[in-house]
Each structure stands twice: as C-alpha cells, then as structure tokens.
Amino acid sequence: MYMMNPDEYNHPALIPVDGVSSICALDFRMDEWGIDVALTGSQKALSLPTGMGIVCASPKALEAAKSAKSVRVFFDWNDYLKFYKMGTYWPYTPSIQLLYGLRAALDLLFEEGLIILAVxxxxxxxxxxxxxxxxxxVTAVVVPSHINSADIVKTAWKRYNLSLGLDLNKVAGKLQLLGCLSG
Structure with missing residues (x-):
C-alpha cells in the first residue's frame, strides 16, 4: 500500500493519527507514511491496563511545537525532551509497573507476531x-464443543486475575473474543 507523504510537497500541515485501537494491531508505518504525531494507549492492542498514553512525534511536529501559540497545561513535549537530554527520561513520576508491562508486551509482539496467526x-x-x-x-475464536466459554472467563478471572469478555445470544458459550490481538 502506498500512501502519499505530504512532506514530498513541502506542505506545512501536520498529520496526526489517533491509533488507540489500531497501533500494534495493524500495520503502521509512521515515518514511511509521513505521520507527524501518533497516539495510542496501553489498554488496547498492547493488552495492558489502562493508564499509559504513548505519543510519538516527528521532527516536523517537534519543530512546529516551538512556535505554537496554544496553551499546554497537561502535556508539553519540552519537559520530556529536556529530561531526555539529561539522561533521566521522565520529568514526572512514571508508572513503573506499566513500563515493565510495556516492555513485556513489546517483547511478545516482536517475538510472536500478531495473534491471529496463533489461533x-x-x-x-x-x-x-x-x-x-x-x-x-478483534478475533472471535470458536471454543471446542466440550468447553463452555463462560468457564474460560471464570477461570481467567479466578486464576489469573484476567478479565475477558463474554459471548452473547446465539453464540453464548461457544466463542472467546480476543480483542485487539489479531493481525
């Protein structure tokens, strides 16, 4: 798939992508496609608890931020860039548990690939x-006929403290949904 890169035309527009439900679930090529800002969250395709926002910015976006007039109270790249240059990486207290989880999730993604192939x-x-x-x-997996998917959900919660969704209506007890894990 070829996507026109606006940088080929020296256009000043920035291209942001809200990839919360797609980054790490779909093919995403930030540099190749000329994306300037990409945002995702820990709770979707990375399969982590909620609470971590991940933002990537191109050099073009970082440069544009220098002259932006908008007021930035909650998030300012300058804080992160300043601390990154000092070698400390975080200007505020990070959620260490989520960072360890992110490392593990990325290791699995790079090692195993995307989950639809595992089914x-x-x-x-x-x-x-x-x-x-x-x-x-989202991948809906047919559960073997001798297993009720509700039992999988109960076991996952009791044994692993893992919350899974239930199938409904005509497929109740027959499917297990694996959200944002395919590709």
Missing part, C-alpha cells in the same frame, strides 16, 4: 468463515 497454530478456528472477512483488531 491456527493452537488448533483453534476463527469464527469468521472467510479470511477476507477477518478483523484486524
């Missing part, structure tokens, strides 16, 4: 019947 390797079936209909951000 077949596990000997399970995707609920979607044709590959061209597969979702890039």
């Amino acid at each position: 077949e390797a596990w000997g399970l079936k995707n609920c979607t019947q044709k590959e061209e209909w597969f979702s890039d951000t």
Whole structure:
C-alpha cells in the first residue's frame, strides 16, 4: 500500500493519527507514511491496563511545537525532551509497573507476531468463515464443543486475575473474543 507523504510537497500541515485501537494491531508505518504525531494507549492492542498514553512525534511536529501559540497545561513535549537530554527520561513520576508491562508486551509482539496467526497454530478456528472477512483488531475464536466459554472467563478471572469478555445470544458459550490481538 502506498500512501502519499505530504512532506514530498513541502506542505506545512501536520498529520496526526489517533491509533488507540489500531497501533500494534495493524500495520503502521509512521515515518514511511509521513505521520507527524501518533497516539495510542496501553489498554488496547498492547493488552495492558489502562493508564499509559504513548505519543510519538516527528521532527516536523517537534519543530512546529516551538512556535505554537496554544496553551499546554497537561502535556508539553519540552519537559520530556529536556529530561531526555539529561539522561533521566521522565520529568514526572512514571508508572513503573506499566513500563515493565510495556516492555513485556513489546517483547511478545516482536517475538510472536500478531495473534491471529496463533489461533491456527493452537488448533483453534476463527469464527469468521472467510479470511477476507477477518478483523484486524478483534478475533472471535470458536471454543471446542466440550468447553463452555463462560468457564474460560471464570477461570481467567479466578486464576489469573484476567478479565475477558463474554459471548452473547446465539453464540453464548461457544466463542472467546480476543480483542485487539489479531493481525
């Protein structure tokens, strides 16, 4: 897929991407596509608890911020850049647990790839019947007939303190949803 990069035309517009539900679930090429600001959260495709916002900014966006007139109270890149240059990386108290979780999630992503490929390797079936209909951000896995998916949800909560969604209506007890884990 080719996406026109506006930098090829020396246009001053910045291109932001709200990738909260897609970054790490879909192919994303910030530099190649000329994206200037990309935002995601820990709670989606990274499969971490909520609480971490991840922002990436291009050199063009960092330069534009220097002359921006908007008031920035909650988040200012200058604080982070100043501390980064000093080698301390964080101007405020970071959530160390989320950073450790992020490291582990990225290690899994780089090691295993995106999860939709694992469904077949596990000997399970995707609920979607044709590959061209597969979702890039949610995978519904058909649970073997001798297992009730509600039991999977209960066990995940009791044993691993992991919260999973339940299937409903006609597929109740037959599917397990893996949100934002495919690709």
